[in-house]
Amino acid sequence: MSTQRGSALKSRSKRDMEERLAFIRLYVKWLKENPDEVFSQQVKLVNSFLKAARDFPLTKEEYLRPKGELGK
Incomplete structure (x- = not known):
C-alpha cells in the first residue's frame, strides 16, 4: 500500500x-x-430493521455487486 x-x-x-x-x-x-415511551417505539423500529436484515435473502456481496459497489 x-x-x-x-x-x-x-x-x-x-x-x-x-x-x-x-x-x-x-x-x-x-x-x-424524550420520554421512555418514545424510546420504546424506537426500540421496536430498530428491532424490526435488524430482523429484516437477518431475513434478507442476499449476502452483502450479492446485494452490492449489481449496484457496482464491489470491485471485479
Missing part, C-alpha cells in the same frame, strides 16, 4: 469515527430529551 493511499485511508477512518461519535452524542441527547 502506498503511503499516500495509507494516509487517505487513515484520514477516512478518522472522519468515519468522528461521524459515528457525533451521531452517538446526538442520539444520547435525543434519548435524554
